[in-house]
Amino acid sequence: MTHRFDIPLASLEGAHKRYGRTLALDGVDLELHGGQVLALLGANGAGKTSAISLLLGLVAPDAGEVRLSGRAPGTLAARRGVGVMLQSGALPPTLKVRELLDLTRSYYPDPRSVAECAAIAGLAGLLGRRYDALSGGQQRRVQFALAICGRPTLLFLDEPTTGLDIEARQGLWHGVRDLVAEGASVLLTTHYLEEAEALADRVVVLAGGRVVAEGSLEAVRARVDQRRIRCVTTLDVEAVARWPGVRSARRDGVRLDVVAGIAEDVVRRLLAADAALSDLDVSRAGLAEAFLEITREAPLTEAA
Structure with a gap:
């Protein structure tokens, strides 16, 4: 796939x-470029949905610039x-799935066929x-099909796999x-960190309405130098902690699952403390651990 990182397709500048009394976004800068999947991560209340709402023009910023x-x-x-799949969307409840697809397809000059939408969305x-x-x-799968039926070049997916x-x-x-692969760009918000690891080129982490980390998956992981150590042992977990x-x-x-800064010292102590320890595995901590560490260190935004 060829990436086209040029003029942003969607951007927030000082938003x-x-x-x-709740400050949802506090000076957020964000850019989505062509050919990218950008994952917007954060706990509930971090500002993810507010950022999406601004980019879609559903609400106006109090300050800053928004471009779509x-x-x-x-x-x-x-x-x-632009295709959109929000966390909640009101659809006519009595219409059949085919009728919903036909209705939504009628809004676009060159929509995907019903069969193609159904195949992509399962x-x-x-x-x-x-x-x-x-x-x-x-x-949720129907909502995804409706979001893609117009062949969008820019797709917003707000917690798309909740309930799946x-x-x-x-x-x-x-x-x-x-x-x-066909050329669409995606802005994805998700609580599932494995989803970001599976799909995203870049990650932006929000906490308290501020950007606390951004970059490639590898760069965000590198913000915290951590290793995950797994082993089978009878050692007391509270003592090891x-x-x-x-x-x-x-x-x-x-199994004991340990996250440590420097693995070598902890591994030596584990082996010395339990001669029967087995199935030892040491790996780099994943995005989940990096996310928790970054948001744990981020200051909270106070209400005025």
Whole structure:
């Protein structure tokens, strides 16, 4: 795939947004370029949905600049070529899936066929079902199909796999990869860190309405120099958690899972403390550990 990192397709510059006493965004800078999948990560209340709402022109910033496809968001010209899947969306509950697709396709000059939308979103066997008769996960797949039916070059996915089982989630990931391979760009918000690792080229981490980390997956991981140590041992997990260099320790059945700054010192102590220790594995900590460490260190935004 050829990446085209030139003029941003979507951007926030010094964006501020307040809802009453709550400061949702506090000077956020963000850019999505052509050919990218950008994952916007953060805990509940970090500002992810507010950032999406600004970029789509659903709300206006209190300060700062917002651009969508090089234009002010909210205009028809800016929204052409944009597909959106929000966390919640009101759809006519009594319409059948095929009817919803036909209705949405009618808004676009060159839409995907119903069959193509169904194949990408995993809707086989559901086209004749009423929307309100579907499970929550099935409704999310319908919402994804509606978001992509107009062949968007820019796709906003706000927590797209909430409510999906593992198989359906991986199917949606496959669909996103196919769209990106065709030239689409994606701004993704997600609570599933493995989703960001599976899809994203770049990551922006929000905490308290501020950007606390950004860059490639590898760069964000590198913000915290951590190693994960797994082994089978009878050592007391609470005692290990108090050792120098250990940042966290938890037990998963017979296995001990330790996150440490410098693995060598902790491994030596583990081996010295338990001669029967087995199945030792040391790896670089993943995005989940980096995310927790970064957001733990981030200052909280106070209400005025």
